[in-house]
Amino acid sequence: QVQLVESGGGLVRPGGSLRLSCAASGLAFSDSYMNWVRQATGKGLEWLSYISGSGGTIYYADSVKGRFTISRDNAKNSLYLQMNSLRVEDTAVYYCVRSGEMGTANYWGQGTLVTVSS
Amino acid sequence: DIQMTQSPSSLSASVGDRVTITCRASQSIINYLNWYQQKPGKAPKLLVYGASNLQSGVPSRISGSGSGTDFTLTISSLQPEDFATYYCQQTYSAPPWTFGQGTMVEIK
Numbered sequence: 001q002v003q004l005v006e007s008g009g010g011l012v013r014p015g016g017s018l019r020l021s022c023a024a025s026g027l028a029f030s031d032s033y034m035n036w037v038r039q040a041t042g043k044g045l046e047w048l049s050y051i052s053g054s055g056g057t058i059y060y061a062d063s064v065k066g067r068f069t070i071s072r073d074n075a076k077n078s079l080y081l082q083m084n085s086l087r088v089e090d091t092a093v094y095y096c097v098r099s100g101e102m103g104t105a106n107y108w109g110q111g112t113l114v115t116v117s118s
Numbered sequence: 119d120i121q122m123t124q125s126p127s128s129l130s131a132s133v134g135d136r137v138t139i140t141c142r143a144s145q146s147i148i149n150y151l152n153w154y155q156q157k158p159g160k161a162p163k164l165l166v167y168g169a170s171n172l173q174s175g176v177p178s179r180i181s182g183s184g185s186g187t188d189f190t191l192t193i194s195s196l197q198p199e200d201f202a203t204y205y206c207q208q209t210y211s212a213p214p215w216t217f218g219q220g221t222m223v224e225i226k
Contacts, residue, residue: 045205045217059213095161102168103209104152108161
């Protein structure tokens with residue numbers, strides 16, 4: 001079955017950096033469109049970034065553009081999110097999400113918590 | 119960017135009630151509308167895609183409808199396991215693929 005397992009979350013100071021990873025299994029990863037979605041505690045879902053199967057097409061939400069970088073390593077079945085210049089408002093659970101037909105988020109990881117605090 | 123407005127933001131209902139949640143897009147998204155269910159501490163789960171297509175394994179008491187800018191998620195007879203928060207999401211054209219703000223369904 002499809003598994004997406006995020007790692008790399010933790011506590012970081014404002015202005016700091018963190019790199020999230022997502023290990024994928026049970027799917028044709030190189031053919032999969034992948035995303036990062038986050039959710040602050042008690043708040044709604046926020047789509048952050050998309051990367052095509054080859055990595056050649058990338059999109060970002062305005063809230064993270066210029067600070068976050070999505071990438072993937074198809075040989076390792078892994079997705080990444082490099083987060084720089086972190087702000088208190090970036091505190092959230094970050095989900096790795098696979099998009100299927102029509103962009104549908106049909107597989108989600110369990111999430112990893114990022115806390116930005118001094 | 120396309121904005122998604124869900125209503126209501128919360129509702130209280132009893133087991134057996136019919137529940138309707140609406141989602142409105144700021145422009146036409148044809149039928150590129152998905153619905154998700156999220157329970158506390160868990161990742162969201164896909165319920166409906168393409169506005170009206172039920173994801174495999176989702177009970178038939180759940181249905182989606184609509185096109186263009188106005189969409190509806192209906193639970194025909196609310197069950198205990200349906201108490202959760204529901205989100206709509208548009209995936210029309212290129213990202214950003216925005217979510218509605220969510221509707222919390224609580225026990226009356």
